[in-house]
Amino acid sequence: SQQGEEDPQALSIQEGENATMNCSYKTSINNLQWYRQNSGRGLVHLILIRSNEREKHSGRLRVTLDTSKKSSSLLITASRAADTASYFCATDVQGAQKLVFGQGTRLTINP
Amino acid sequence: NAGVTQTPKFQVLKTGQSMTLQCAQDMNHNSMYWYRQDPGMGLRLIYYSASEGTTDKGEVPNGYNVSRLNKREFSLRLESAAPSQTSVYFCASSPWGANVLTFGAGSRLTVL
Numbered sequence: 001s002q003q004g005e006e007d008p009q010a011l012s013i014q015e016g017e018n019a020t021m022n023c024s025y026k027t028s029i030n031n032l033q034w035y036r037q038n039s040g041r042g043l044v045h046l047i048l049i050r051s052n053e054r055e056k057h058s059g060r061l062r063v064t065l066d067t068s069k070k071s072s073s074l075l076i077t078a079s080r081a082a083d084t085a086s087y088f089c090a091t092d093v094q095g096a097q098k099l100v101f102g103q104g105t106r107l108t109i110n111p
Numbered sequence: 112n113a114g115v116t117q118t119p120k121f122q123v124l125k126t127g128q129s130m131t132l133q134c135a136q137d138m139n140h141n142s143m144y145w146y147r148q149d150p151g152m153g154l155r156l157i158y159y160s161a162s163e164g165t166t167d168k169g170e171v172p173n174g175y176n177v178s179r180l181n182k183r184e185f186s187l188r189l190e191s192a193a194p195s196q197t198s199v200y201f202c203a204s205s206p207w208g209a210n211v212l213t214f215g216a217g218s219r220l221t222v223l
Contacts, residue, residue: 035212097161
């Protein structure tokens, strides 16, 4: 079964608005990562947050991690048409040398 | 700087045929992975190689075999393709363990 589950499955907003995606996971982790996938392309790493961190920023991206709730959120501020893509969370499960991905959130930015 | 290169990009097979997906990375990464992506299922790990000389099963290994040929190359073989293996396959690598992954562009496989 999938380690991570993302919510919502799809999100459609207007350009300039903020987009928030959530990820829940089941087991203890070392880190959690977010990736973006443009249609028909491979995944690209966006940001990594370690289990001892609560919040991290990178440009217009803000990631939070709540290990007590086993959840994370990705906020994209001031969205642009180019942000249209699918976004995946991935967890580095403690004791395993691999990443397990969620099912993804499909984000559409309308001009 | 090619990163992760997968071949072929597209392949159509008949049920029962065999084929190998090739993956090579030029970043001197220790760990390599094969995932499959199906609509609504996200990415599922097929096999991975934490380091040269080792391979381990992921979530969905049935029907596949892998070979870590050397540090650069990690191939995925379908011995007898089935329609259920129709998918997009991604190879990825990381410096070590579950670190940041660099993905290839994907290989779209259709089994008729």
